[in-house]
Amino acid sequence: MTGHNPTDRSKLGSKRHILTDKEGIPLSTFISSANTHDITVATNTIDNIVIKRPSSSKSPKHSKQKQNLCLDKAYHSKEVEQEILKRGYIPHIRHRREEIIFCRKKYPARRWVVERTNSWHNRFRKLFTRYEKKEENYFGLVELANSLIVYRRLILG
Numbered sequence: 001m002t003g004h005n006p007t008d009r010s011k012l013g014s015k016r017h018i019l020t021d022k023e024g025i026p027l028s029t030f031i032s033s034a035n036t037h038d039i040t041v042a043t044n045t046i047d048n049i050v051i052k053r054p055s056s057s058k059s060p061k062h063s064k065q066k067q068n069l070c071l072d073k074a075y076h077s078k079e080v081e082q083e084i085l086k087r088g089y090i091p092h093i094r095h096r097r098e099e100i101i102f103c104r105k106k107y108p109a110r111r112w113v114v115e116r117t118n119s120w121h122n123r124f125r126k127l128f129t130r131y132e133k134k135e136e137n138y139f140g141l142v143e144l145a146n147s148l149i150v151y152r153r154l155i156l157g
Helices: 038-047 078-086 096-105 111-122 135-155
Strands: 012-020 026-033 067-071 089-093
Touching (some): 012 038, 012 135, 111 135
């Protein structure tokens, strides 16, 4: 699943879409071709979450609470917002200008958490430069890297 990279014109490439928690631990990954827009794979990334949300039958107090989902400007569309609302999340999609004005007052920006997780992935040489031809092999290496990141963060501290 590689496509022509629009910036390099003739090179093949792939893109990792990562969903993390507030500590940077990867919860979901999805692989797409480099020329695929982020809007088209946003719901796939959310649906591939490894840790399922608690069900409403366990505690009625938490059944009505929605979880926040902070997204980049690339995910800004009505269809994506509707799909996120269907899945029980509150979408927070802001432009950088709005983020600077709003977040300095109330909440600090948290983009660095996902960027740090991308950096952790790039420390694995097999992920930094893709040598695998098959998507399944590359996705397996990404999942192995996710498990090593979780192990290092949770177990080793």
